[in-house]
Amino acid sequence: MREMGIEGAWVMEPQVFQDNRGSFHEWFRAPELQAAAGYGFGLAQANCSVSARGTLRGVHFADVPPGQAKYVTCVRGAVLDVIVDLRTGSPTYRTWEAVRLDDRDHRAVHLAEGLGHAFMALTDDATVVYLCSRGYAPAHEHGVHPLDPDLAIDWPAGLTPVLSEKDATAPTLAEAERAGLLPSYQTCARWYAGLRADATGETGAPPRIPATRR
Template sequence: MKQLSIDGVWLHEPHAYSDNRGVFHEWFRSSSFESETGFDLPITQANCTFSRQGTLRGIHFSAAPGQAKYVTCVRGAVLDVAVDLRAGSPAFGSWEGVRLDDENRRALYLAPDVGHGFMALTEGAVVVYLCSNEYSDNLSRSVHPLDPDLAIDWPLEAVLSERDASAPSLAQARAQGLLPLARPRSG
């Protein structure tokens, strides 16, 4: 696994084995994941999304205790984006995007408190992700994915949910005390 520019964000590039039957790859193994990243990912929920081209989901995060995610695209392609939303972090407000698709088979790990969003680059993109905590509506938070202060370079015209379209800007979320605070990482 490769650590990306945002603390707590790692990229997994699996080795795929091909033969006349198709392709096999291991996209998650707990022991390897923990030894390479120093993070434990107790899986309590698995999600799957099916998105039309241009669909933009996020930027989402969870209030304490936070929710770590391990994300991959099993059909089509997405631009998957991690955003440092941790007030006080040296990288606060920065983002990094990675293409995940059914050919490169990469996966992205996002530690708790890191904002997450993705845009479907193809029609019918299917994204699956493992989560460290179960979803809780009262802990769910978001920041507007088209906020000019974030300046995320989304490649297509965005199709947003009502929730994402009405999300606060980064500055508004910070002023409202909705953002997590930077804290030392323990894994």
């Protein structure tokens, strides 16, 4: 698991076993994630999203606390997955990183609480599945417009973005900041520290077990 340039964001690149029957890979390994983040991932909800080519979802984030960490992969087709640092006061505030998620390389990304998430479907029927550390809580969930020039996300050329009404009317980053909607880096840092402190009573992550064919 590799940490990205934004604190709290990681990429997992699994070993994929292929033969004449098909392929096998492990797309989520709790011990590796715990070793990287310093605390475990408490699974509360699993979502599946199917999108037509050009569909743009996000940028979504949740209040911290409690926040909502996500672990995301694409099981059919391909998407450009984008993580945005929306934590005011963060050294990388307003920056973003993109990772192609597809059904060939089977990469996955993990983003900690307080980070924004968005993706654009590069193929029809692009199917994204993601694990969430907290369940859906509408009162605590927000969005920033994914086409905000201040974010300047480099979405794929040649695709016309298709947005939901909710995403199309989301505030800009500046508007969200003025409204006090964005999480603060200091608050998020305290939240992460609390999660790590809660994990110190554990005996440690289980030993790494090499992936095997199945």
